[in-house]
Amino acid sequence: MPGSGSWSGSWSGSGSGHRALVRQGQRVLVRRRPTPRPAPGEIRIATQIAGVCGTDLQMLRGLRDDPSPVLGHEGVALVSAVGMGVGDEFAPGTPVVVNPTHPTDPSFLLGHNVDGLWQEQTLIPAHAVRDGQVIPLPQAPESELAALLEPLAVVRYALATLAAFRPRTLLVYGDGTVGHLAVRAARHWLGAEVRTVLVHHTGQGLEWSAARSARADLLLAQGPDRTRTLRAVSAEGPTAVLLATPRDATRACLEEAVTFAGEDTTVDVLGGLPPLATTPLLPGIDLNAVRAANCAGLPDPARWVHARTGTGGQVRLIGHRGVGNSHLRDAAAELCRAPDRYRDLVTHCVGIEEAAPLLSRLAQDRNRVFDGRRLVKLAVRLAPDPRPTPTVPSHTARAHALPSHTAPSHTTPSHTTTEN
Incomplete structure (x- = not known):
């Protein structure tokens, strides 16, 4: 079968239905659902590993009104069945990633208004297949690292955009998955000389x-x-600020970044925002419009705006939603190229039966410590692990990544959040 590594041979047919993680209010339950047979142009995929995103948690907590009962837009799957007219590149067993955000058709937003990957079998509609939302992977990231593919693609999009401004320093707000991925990928995608600064939500996160x-x-x-550090960093040359924050923290972090902005500062408003978000520090700027100006890799090059601050300075603002297919391919290649750089970010990996009560707890409790370990990225395994049973449990965090160039600066908690 197509594909490589541990993904080959795990796909299966429809059988008597499949299991899914279905949300009911703030609870998540395992339910058996009928497995559809693909119509012409459709593809059915078998999720292998799915990630849990901060956006998923916002939906579980009722902070968003997305209608899909089955969430999940991160992960890797295998093609399990295809309808008539689907190309040979999607032969059963082929590893694929689904681009969750259609660049021009808002009716396809995987795990938001279309049932997502938190189930053993997912049907991808014909128009999404036709428009290239399903991407074959010549090489898939190993096992749990697949949960990092889409968030690393988000980082790729951000850093590719910020690279045009040749930053000396990358300042990242938010110590969730995206924030950690950004500082680890920065030297690969921004250059070996870039300096990285990570602003944390809590002292525990900093530790x-x-x-x-x-x-x-x-x-x-x-x-x-x-x-002192923010003021000094901004004065030392071009600075790129990445707001890897959820919607209840983005505006405050943006205001701090603008307050300390130097003469050559670019701010990427990646984090979500509440409706009609504005700030007196950026008069006349519609922050949601800035964030929505670039979607799923379009336009290319990305749009940005020059904004004057309320204190008489100026700053570049850029934002984006979703990722392009090239960003997903680049992220997959990077996870295959340097898996040890990112492996310890997947701190917890559970099966579907374990996932339901854990997700229900996350929907009601912002505590980030489970089994005595800090939760950074939660991966849900929806297919049997084809690897031999490891000596160390797969959910145990391991740190095998590259060393930092300088020692960290230790301070006390901040106001940003971690669910990214």
């Missing part, structure tokens, strides 16, 4: 980062050291 062999050059939380 977790400090214990990693792959970490930002500077680790910050709230306090005098943070203020």
